[in-house]
Structure formats: structure tokens, C-alpha cells
Amino acid sequence: MRRSSTLLYSLLGFGYAFLYLPIIVLMVYSFNNARLATVWGGFSTRWYSALLDNSQILDAAMLSLEIALVSATAATLLGTLAALGLNRMGRYRGRTLFTGMIAAPLVMPEVITGLSLLLLFVSLQELIGWPGARGANTITIAHITFSMAYVAVIVQSRLASMDHALEEAAMDLGGRPFAVTLDITLPLILPAMAAGWLLAFTLSLDDLVISSFTAGAGASTLPMVIFSKVKLGVTPEINALATIIIGIVTVGVVIAGWTMLRQQKQLARPEAGH
Amino acid sequence: MTDVEPAKSPGQGGACSGTPWQDPAQKPFIELQSLSKHFDDFAAVDDISLKIYRGELFTILGGSGCGKSTLLRMLAGFEKPSTGRILIDGVDITLSPPYERPVNMMFQSYAVFPHMTVEQNIGYGLKKEKLPRTEIASRVEEMLQLVQLPELAKRKPDQLSGGQRQRVALARALIKRPKVLLLDEPLAALDKKLREQTQFELMNLQDTLGITFVVVTHDQEEAMTLATRIAVMDAGKFVQIGTPSEIYEFPQNRFIANFFGQINTFDATVVASDALSLTVRLDDSGTEIRTRHEQDLAPGTRCVIGVRPEKLLISTQAPTRDGLTVTRGVVEDLAYYGNRSLYRVRSQNGRIIQVSAQNYQRSAQLLLEWDDEVFLSWNSDCSVVLTQ
Numbered sequence: 001m002r003r004s005s006t007l008l009y010s011l012l013g014f015g016y017a018f019l020y021l022p023i024i025v026l027m028v029y030s031f032n033n034a035r036l037a038t039v040w041g042g043f044s045t046r047w048y049s050a051l052l053d054n055s056q057i058l059d060a061a062m063l064s065l066e067i068a069l070v071s072a073t074a075a076t077l078l079g080t081l082a083a084l085g086l087n088r089m090g091r092y093r094g095r096t097l098f099t100g101m102i103a104a105p106l107v108m109p110e111v112i113t114g115l116s117l118l119l120l121f122v123s124l125q126e127l128i129g130w131p132g133a134r135g136a137n138t139i140t141i142a143h144i145t146f147s148m149a150y151v152a153v154i155v156q157s158r159l160a161s162m163d164h165a166l167e168e169a170a171m172d173l174g175g176r177p178f179a180v181t182l183d184i185t186l187p188l189i190l191p192a193m194a195a196g197w198l199l200a201f202t203l204s205l206d207d208l209v210i211s212s213f214t215a216g217a218g219a220s221t222l223p224m225v226i227f228s229k230v231k232l233g234v235t236p237e238i239n240a241l242a243t244i245i246i247g248i249v250t251v252g253v254v255i256a257g258w259t260m261l262r263q264q265k266q267l268a269r270p271e272a273g274h
Numbered sequence: 275m276t277d278v279e280p281a282k283s284p285g286q287g288g289a290c291s292g293t294p295w296q297d298p299a300q301k302p303f304i305e306l307q308s309l310s311k312h313f314d315d316f317a318a319v320d321d322i323s324l325k326i327y328r329g330e331l332f333t334i335l336g337g338s339g340c341g342k343s344t345l346l347r348m349l350a351g352f353e354k355p356s357t358g359r360i361l362i363d364g365v366d367i368t369l370s371p372p373y374e375r376p377v378n379m380m381f382q383s384y385a386v387f388p389h390m391t392v393e394q395n396i397g398y399g400l401k402k403e404k405l406p407r408t409e410i411a412s413r414v415e416e417m418l419q420l421v422q423l424p425e426l427a428k429r430k431p432d433q434l435s436g437g438q439r440q441r442v443a444l445a446r447a448l449i450k451r452p453k454v455l456l457l458d459e460p461l462a463a464l465d466k467k468l469r470e471q472t473q474f475e476l477m478n479l480q481d482t483l484g485i486t487f488v489v490v491t492h493d494q495e496e497a498m499t500l501a502t503r504i505a506v507m508d509a510g511k512f513v514q515i516g517t518p519s520e521i522y523e524f525p526q527n528r529f530i531a532n533f534f535g536q537i538n539t540f541d542a543t544v545v546a547s548d549a550l551s552l553t554v555r556l557d558d559s560g561t562e563i564r565t566r567h568e569q570d571l572a573p574g575t576r577c578v579i580g581v582r583p584e585k586l587l588i589s590t591q592a593p594t595r596d597g598l599t600v601t602r603g604v605v606e607d608l609a610y611y612g613n614r615s616l617y618r619v620r621s622q623n624g625r626i627i628q629v630s631a632q633n634y635q636r637s638a639q640l641l642l643e644w645d646d647e648v649f650l651s652w653n654s655d656c657s658v659v660l661t662q
Contacts, residue, residue, distance in 0.1 A: 173399035188389060
């Protein structure tokens with residue numbers, strides 16, 4: 001008994017070390033005074049100030065944030081509409097097919113998504129002269145396309161667990177369908193929408209493959225800049241940048257997780273009985 | 275809800291006076307005209323016609339999947355009938371959407387809005403009518419008094435008990451002063467003690483407000499105590515419609531007889547028949563019985579005679595009174611409940627007959643013992659002819 005639990009704990013520790021040790025090393029080395037990324041030369045924040053002077057990285061970071069904000073917002077709106085359409089419009093032909101298809105981008109290899117979108121943009125340009133030069137706008141559209149699927153899946157699962165009688169009761173009391181959606185459905189799926197927005201935001205900020213396919217010459221997102229710099233060797237500047245990104249992503253994930261947890265508790269509470 | 279009056283006998287609740295369903299001059303308040311609902315090939319509700327009168331507490335009773343919920347949902351407007359019409363107070367509402375019907379519903383799950391306070395929940399219907407704030411506030415206050423929850427106005431539903439949530443749902447459905455209140459299994463989610471209390475409160479409330487109630491339930495006891503009339507439903511059709519006592523005392527077939535309490539059955543053959551009564555011969559004792567039965571059956575038809583356990587008299591000496599049907603048996607088993615005893619008697623042909631007897635004599639010893647030879651008798655009028 002005793003021995004097996006020691007074994008279990010060391011396995012657990014090993015697993016977590018495997019996951020988090022590299023990240024911790026990276027964060028520690030972002031405060032390294034030496035130029036070489038592998039030798040410790042004392043504590044310093046000089047790479048953080050160097051980062052502030054690097055306009056290429058700062059521009060890329062701003063662009064990434066902009067794209068993430070716009071695409072997360074648009075994906076949340078579209079994804080919620082898709083979920084409502086699939087879940088609340090009754091039975092119609094092809095509903096199962098649509099429900100399956102909305103989840104397809106979640107399992108599609110990013111390379112294929114990126115390539116297909118690139119081909120789409122190129123042929124659209126030839127056919128109707130839009131979207132013009134590829135850049136921030138094409139990346140945004142591409143990000144909306146795949147993160148919308150995540151939002152739709154999250155919102156749909158919330159809708160599925162919601163008691164349909166709530167909406168019927170509101171309608172029974174004189175609420176017209178649109179008013180019922182505003183009064184009852186939206187407030188109840190709001191936590192799921194918030195979680196979906198945060199996930200879409202993080203996914204967009206994180207994305208390298210699809211961005212690389214759909215970006216033009218002028219627009220480089222942060223992950224693209226980092227990736228191209230790493231090819232020339234890891235500098236402590238990148239470590240500093242990575243540390244900042246990890247910080248932002250962690251906050252995002254924690255908030256998203258916390259909202260979902262709260263929502264689940266709220267759902268579970270009425271069943272607790274009295 | 276005002277104080278419960280325990281003196282009031284159950285089964286006679288409701289603002290509806292007398293028996294309007296027996297008076298052909300009365301105008302029905304709710305009328306279903308050959309209503310059907312098909313889901314693909316399956317008929318959930320199959321060609322039902324029904325008249326419900328103002329102030330009735332009408333109960334639709336049936337097992338799961340019998341179509342009672344679909345019927346209620348068509349009344350509320352959540353399902354469109356495949357064929358037929360629904361009229362309320364003379365107005366055809368067959369195709370009106372739920373938000374335009376003079377009908378409100380209390381849902382089985384109560385469906386109290388979790389993100390609104392008790393007050394907001396109750397006031398929702400009036401807010402949708404765009405009534406002025408002050409009027410909404412005063413009518414919400416009135417409803418809170420009616421369901422005895424004034425101190426909980428600011429609470430959220432997750433801070434309420436099941437019984438309190440049921441009252442919120444009730445107040446919310448009543449505040450719009452509907453012509454008809456639909457109740458879907460109103461007592462199913464409550465524990466036994468609360469059920470009995472709420473049952474009386476519902477009846478009193480219906481009496482005070484004079485609103486026509488349509489209740490759907492699977493619980494025959496609930497139906498018996500609440501209803502002015504019961505419609506027993508099976509496979510999308512009504513099997514029998516009547517007052518609780520009509521359904522208990524004059525069940526139309528074996529299904530209903532067994533559904534409401536217990537009944538002893540004896541095989542018999544029809545000997546003679548006229549417009550109102552029937553004479554049959556019991557197989558095991560050969561006794562001939564004349565009893566009320568409106569259906570005309572040809573002599574020689576096989577049938578079953580049903581007798582409720584409490585209608586049977588048990589005695590050690592042969593009864594001599596006229597108009598009794600007598601058979602003999604041996605006490606096989608008995609259970610003493612204090613106020614009454616339950617006997618299982620094996621008749622001459624080996625069939626078990628249940629007898630429920632009031633213990634009207636005081637005695638420290640059992641009046642009857644195991645293996646005693648007994649006579650069973652009943653008033654021939656109490657025999658029910660069951661055809662199926």
C-alpha cells in the first residue's frame with residue numbers, strides 16, 4: 001500500500017515535471033544576464049527592456065492582439081448563432097449533418113485548413129477582386145473560421161443541458177420568440193459564450209500554421225516572428241517574450257476554466273435537493 | 275392560499291357547481307373537436323373529443339406514453355394538432371401561438387427562471403404585457419401573499435426548497451389571470467406530506483379563483499382526490515370519462531377497474547338482458563345476479579363480474595337477507611390493520627378473493643382465524659360487469 005502510493009506519486013511528479021520543467025527553465029532563463037541561452041550569468045531584466053526597444057516584436061504583438069480581439073468577438077457571435085440554429089430551430093432536414101460538420105474544424109489538420117483558406121483567398125481575388133492583398137484581414141477571417149467551431153461546440157453543449165421548459169414557460173407567459181431569446185436564453189448561455197470567447201482569443205493568439213498560410217508579405221503575427229527568430233538561434237529576448245505570453249495565456253485559461261466551473265455549479269445546484 | 279379546511283371532503287373541490295356535463299344546455303368552456311397529433315406514423319393523440327366546463331378541475335390520467343402530455347402541450351400551444359380544433363370560451367385557438375393564448379401552464383419541472391429573483395419570475399408575464407411598473411409590483415405582491423411567500427421576494431430560485439419553487443411557478447402562472455390553468459404533474463416532485471398539503475391548497479385556490487384547471491397526472495390517487503372529473507387515457511384515446519366515484523364504482527373495463535384500487539373478479543355468463551340491467555350466472559356457485567349495466571349483451575355472452583374488496587361481507591353463518599350474492603370459501607390469509615382487516619379467501623374453485631372488512635366490533639381476539647370456513651356475500655347491486 002505504502003510502496004505503491006510512493007510509486008504513484010513519483011510517476012505523477014515525473015509526468016508534471018516533463019510538462020512544466022521546460023517552461024520553468026524558459027521563464028528562469030528570461031531573467032539571465034548572459035547572451036547565451038544555456039549559461040546562467042546572473043539575474044537581470046535586460047531582455048525585457050531590449051524587448052521593448054524591438055519594434056518588430058512589438059508590432060507583431062500588437063497585430064496578434066488586434067487579430068485575436070476581432071476574431072474572438074466575431075467567432076463568438078457567429079458560433080453562438082450557429083449553436084442556436086442547430087439546437088433551437090426544431091427538427092429539420094440535415095440537422096445531424098450540420099451538427100457533425102460544425103465540429104469538423106476541431107479535428108481537421110491545421111495545415112489543410114490553412115492551405116484550403118489560402119487557395120480560397122487566391123481564387124476569390126481572381127474572381128471578384130477581394131480580399132485584396134493578403135494580410136491582417138485574411139488572417140482574421142481564417143481565425144474566425146476555425147475558432148467559431150469551438151465557440152459553437154461550447155455554447156451548444158450549454159444549450160443542450162438547459163431545460164427547454166424554461167423557454168416554453170417564458171413563451172407561455174406572453175414572451176414572443178425573440179423576446180424569449182433575449183430574456184431567457186442569452187442570460188443563461190452567457191457564461192458559455194464568455195468561455196468560448198476566451199478560448200477563441202487564446203487560439204488566435206497562439207496560431208502559427210494557419211496564420212503563416214493566410215498572411216501576406218506585410219503582416220507577421222507574434223508566433224510567426226518568434227518562429228522565424230528561433231530558426232536563427234534562441235535568444236534570451238524570445239524567452240522574455242515567451243514568459244509574457246505564458247502569463248497572458250495562463251490568466252485567460254484560468255478565467256475560462258473558472259467561468260465554466262461556476263456555470264456547472266449553477267446547473268448542478270437545483271438538483272441538489274432540499 | 276387560505277387555511278386548509280380539513281372538513282371539506284375530497285373530490286368535491288372546484289368552483290364548478292353541480293354537474294354541468296350532464297346538462298345539455300350548458301356551454302362547454304374548453305372544447306376539443308376530434309383532435310389528433312401524429313408524430314410520423316405514430317398517433318400520440320388519436321381523434322379525441324372532449325368538453326370541459328367553466329370552473330372544473332379536470333384531470334387527465336394515464337401511464338407514461340399514453341399521450342396525456344401531448345394533449346396538454348396542444349392546449350398550451352407548444353404542439354400543433356395534426357387534425358381537429360381546440361376552442362376556449364368559444365374562440366378557436368387551434369393555431370394561435372402560446373404567447374397569444376388565454377392559458378397558462380405550470381410545468382412539471384416548474385421551469386422557474388434561474389437567473390431571476392422570485393419577484394422577477396412572478397412578474398415576468400405582466401412585464402411582457404407592458405403593464406406599468408407600479409401595477410406589476412402590486413400584483414406581484416398580491417400573488418406572493420396568495421402563495422404565502424412574501425418574505426422570499428428577493429431570493430433566487432437556487433435558494434428555495436422544492437415546495438417553494440412549486441409555489442413560485444404557480445404564482446407565475448396565475449398572475450396573468452388565465453382562463454385556464456394547465457398543470458403538468460403538479461405534485462410529482464414533492465414528498466408525500468407536502469403533496470397532501472399542496473393537494474388541498476390547490477383545490478382551495480381553484481375554488482377561490484374560479485379558474486378552470488386541467489391537470490395531467492399518472493397518479494390515480496392524486497386524480498381521485500383533486501378532480502371534478504377524470505378522463506382515463508390509454509394509447510392516445512380516452513377509455514372512460516367520469517367523476518372519481520363513477521370511475522371507481524362503475525369502471526368500464528378491467529384495465530380501469532385494476533388501475534383504481536383492487537377488484538375481485540368472477541367468471542360469468544349472460545342469462546338475460548334489458549335496457550338498464552343484466553342478469554348473469556356465476557360459473558363457480560351458479561348464482562344468478564341482476565345488476566345495473568347499460569350496455570346490451572346477448573344471452574350466452576361470457577363476461578366477468580367485478581366486486582371491490584370493501585363491498586364483500588364475510589361471515590361464519592350463511593346470510594339470510596335478500597338481494598345478496600353468496601359464495602363460500604376458506605380463510606387462507608389475514609392481515610389485521612386495527613381499523614380494518616384484510617382477508618384472502620380461497621373460493622370453492624380455488625380462486626383467491628380479497629375482502630376488506632371494517633372491525634366494527636371490539637375484541638381482543640381475532641373474530642376469524644386461518645382455515646375458518648366462511649360465507650362471502652355482497653349486495654348484487656355492487657357487482658360490476660366488465661367486458662374486457
